Amino acid sequence: xxxxxxxxDDAISTEVAGEAVILHLEDGVYFGLNEVGSRVWGLLxxxxxxxHVCTVIEGEYEVDTETCRQDVLRLLGELxxxxxxxxxx
Amino acid sequence: MTTYRAYGISIASEVPLPPLPLADGEPxxxxxxxxxxxxxxxxxxxxTSFRGGAKDGVLATPGLAFVQIRHGREVIVESVGDAxxxxxxxxxxxxxxxxxxxxxxxxxxxxxAIAVNGQAIAFMGDAGWGKxxxxxxxxxxxxxxxxxxVVAVSFEQREPRVPPAVPQxxxxxxxxxxxxxxxxxxxxxxxxxxxxxxxxxIAGEPPVLSRVYVLAPEARTPITPITASEATIEFVRHSxxxxxxxxxxxxxxxxxxxxxxxxxQVLRLGRxxxxxxxxxxxxAIEQDLGVAS
Numbered sequence: 001x002x003x004x005x006x007x008x009d010d011a012i013s014t015e016v017a018g019e020a021v022i023l024h025l026e027d028g029v030y031f032g033l034n035e036v037g038s039r040v041w042g043l044l045x046x047x048x049x050x051x052h053v054c055t056v057i058e059g060e061y062e063v064d065t066e067t068c069r070q071d072v073l074r075l076l077g078e079l080x081x082x083x084x085x086x087x088x089x
Numbered sequence: 090m091t092t093y094r095a096y097g098i099s100i101a102s103e104v105p106l107p108p109l110p111l112a113d114g115e116p117x118x119x120x121x122x123x124x125x126x127x128x129x130x131x132x133x134x135x136x137t138s139f140r141g142g143a144k145d146g147v148l149a150t151p152g153l154a155f156v157q158i159r160h161g162r163e164v165i166v167e168s169v170g171d172a173x174x175x176x177x178x179x180x181x182x183x184x185x186x187x188x189x190x191x192x193x194x195x196x197x198x199x200x201x202a203i204a205v206n207g208q209a210i211a212f213m214g215d216a217g218w219g220k221x222x223x224x225x226x227x228x229x230x231x232x233x234x235x236x237x238x239v240v241a242v243s244f245e246q247r248e249p250r251v252p253p254a255v256p257q258x259x260x261x262x263x264x265x266x267x268x269x270x271x272x273x274x275x276x277x278x279x280x281x282x283x284x285x286x287x288x289x290x291i292a293g294e295p296p297v298l299s300r301v302y303v304l305a306p307e308a309r310t311p312i313t314p315i316t317a318s319e320a321t322i323e324f325v326r327h328s329x330x331x332x333x334x335x336x337x338x339x340x341x342x343x344x345x346x347x348x349x350x351x352x353x354q355v356l357r358l359g360r361x362x363x364x365x366x367x368x369x370x371x372x373a374i375e376q377d378l379g380v381a382s
C-alpha cells in the first residue's frame with residue numbers, strides 16, 4: 001500500500017466525455033476507462049502512493065474503505081498487466 | 090515541374106500525377122527526384138516502412154522507392170532500379186501525401202468520404218471491407234466524392250473539415266461489376282494491384298465532417314451509435330499510418346481523435362457478406378441520414 005506507482009512512459013492518453021482513453025504506444029493496445037478509472041489514471045501522472053489513491057477515491061465516491069481498496073488494487077493490477085503502470089523506486 | 094492541387098494545397102511535382110487537377114500560383118509542397126539524406130528504414134518485403142519523427146522522415150516501399158518527407162513541404166523521391174512509374178505514383182498519391190498532411194498538422198484516417206448536402210460523411214474500415222465501393226455507390230447516386238483511402242481532417246477552423254483529395258475511386262473488378270460498371274473501361278491503378286482507377290466528380294470546397302460510419306461486418310444490427318470514447322479508439326485504430334503512429338505524432342493524434350469524437354456522430358455499420366448488397370447498405374445509410382431517395 002505504500003508502494004509508489006505512476007503511468008508507464010509508453011502510455012499516452014486523452015480525455016473524452018469524462019472518460020480517459022489510453023494508448024500504449026509500443027503494444028498498440030487501446031483502453032477506455034470509466035469515470036472512476038479515469039480519476040485514478042489522472043492521479044498517476046506523477047508518482048503516487050497506492051494508499052493515497054485509495055484515500056482520494058474513498059473521499060470522492062460513496063464507497064467503504066475495504067471495497068475501495070479492493071477496486072483500486074484490482075484496477076492498478078489490470079493497468080500493470082497491460083504495461084500501462086510502472087512502480088517507482 | 091507541374092503544379093497540381095489536392096487536399097487544399099498546391100503541389101509542384103516532377104513525378105507526373107495525372108488524376109490531380111492542375112493549379113497555378115505558388116506551390117506549398119515540392120516533390121522532386123533525388124537522393125535521400127536522412128536515415129533510411131529497414132525495408133521488409135511486401136510492407137511499406139517509415140523511419141523518422143513528427144516533422145521529417147523517410148518512407149520506403151520495396152521495389153519502388155525511398156521517399157524523404159520534411160516539414161510537410163519538401164519531398165525527395167529516390168526510385169529503386171527499374172521501379173514502375175505507376176507504382177511510384179500510387180505511393181506519392183497515397184502514403185507520401187498522407188505523411189505530408191500529417192506533418193502539416195492534419196489528422197489522417199484510413200477511410201473514404203462523400204458529400205451529402207454539403208457535409209462530409211466518412212466510412213472507416215479495414216482493407217477490403219468496402220469503403221471505396223460504398224463511396225462509389227454514393228457517387229452513382231449523385232453524391233460527390235471527397236476522398237478515397239486517405240481522409241484528412243483539418244481542425245484549423247471551428248468545425249472539422251475534410252479537404253477534397255484525389256478525384257478517383259480505386260475498385261476491384263468485382264466491385265465495379267456490382268456497381269454496374271465495366272471493369273475493362275478502367276486502367277489498373279498500377280501493375281502491382283488488381284484494382285482499377287475510376288475517375289469521379291470531386292467536391293469543390295472542404296465540407297464539414299458530420300458523421301462517420303465504422304464498417305463492422307461482424308455487427309448483428311445494421312446501424313448503432315457508439316460512445317465518444319469508443320469512437321476515439323476507432324479513430325486511432327483506423328488512422329492512416331497506424332503502424333508508424335508511434336513514431337510520428339501519437340499524442341497529438343490521440344488528442345485530435347478525442348476532439349473529433351466529441352464533435353461528430355460515429356456509428357457502427359453492420360455489413361452483409363456479399364458485395365451485391367452495397368446498394369442495400371447505401372439505402373440504409375440514406376435512410377439513417379434522412380435523405381432517402
